[in-house]
Amino acid sequence: MADQTVYHVVPREDNWAVEKEGASRASSVAExxxxxxxxxxxxxxxxxxxxxxxxxxxxxxxxxxSYDADGTTSSTxxxxxxxxxxxADQVIEEIKVQGEHLVDRVRAIFEEGxxxxxxxxxxxxAVLELPMSVGVGGAAAALWFSPVLAALGAFxxxxxxxxxxxxxxPEPPAKKLPPKS
Numbered sequence: 001m002a003d004q005t006v007y008h009v010v011p012r013e014d015n016w017a018v019e020k021e022g023a024s025r026a027s028s029v030a031e032x033x034x035x036x037x038x039x040x041x042x043x044x045x046x047x048x049x050x051x052x053x054x055x056x057x058x059x060x061x062x063x064x065x066s067y068d069a070d071g072t073t074s075s076t077x078x079x080x081x082x083x084x085x086x087x088a089d090q091v092i093e094e095i096k097v098q099g100e101h102l103v104d105r106v107r108a109i110f111e112e113g114x115x116x117x118x119x120x121x122x123x124x125x126a127v128l129e130l131p132m133s134v135g136v137g138g139a140a141a142a143l144w145f146s147p148v149l150a151a152l153g154a155f156x157x158x159x160x161x162x163x164x165x166x167x168x169x170p171e172p173p174a175k176k177l178p179p180k181s
Contacts, residue, residue: 011057018036018039092166099160119165120152
């Protein structure tokens with residue numbers, strides 16, 4: 001896979017900057033965070049595969065937007081309603097994919113191992129819900145999942161664009177290291 005371009009939206013004095021990883025200066029500066037996020041998304045859209053990481057005023061990560069080379073876009077963008085809920089127990093993410101990429105994307109989500117439930121939607125309506133067993137062994141999970149992927153492949157052949165809603169187990173917060181003396 002080609003290297004992924006990553007843009008960070010970060011606070012800077014009285015405004016917000018879009019910084020491309022590895023660049024020596026900001027790609028753009030905006031008065032508001034919303035303007036900076038919009039600019040970063042535009043950059044990322046044209047640099048697939050790419051990612052936008054939006055930071056809070058305190059520097060911690062707030063949101064992610066991914067732009068895959070195959071045209072898939074996913075996000076945890078609360079203002080656009082993509083992120084349904086975030087709390088200590090779950091993160092729900094919605095990913096839009098083309099039908100021919102549906103099986104590969106669901107397989108990748110399954111292999112990540114942090115999904116509790118996957119819902120496939122067409123035109124905003126749920127057409128398939130897959131509960132994922134946390135803690136099921138690899139061989140048992142593969143046996144259960146193989147016929148599901150076969151059925152999903154048949155469905156994918158009939159549709160063009162679908163959404164995948166993924167209920168995930170949240171990542172534990174990063175531990176901050178004490179300052180060096």
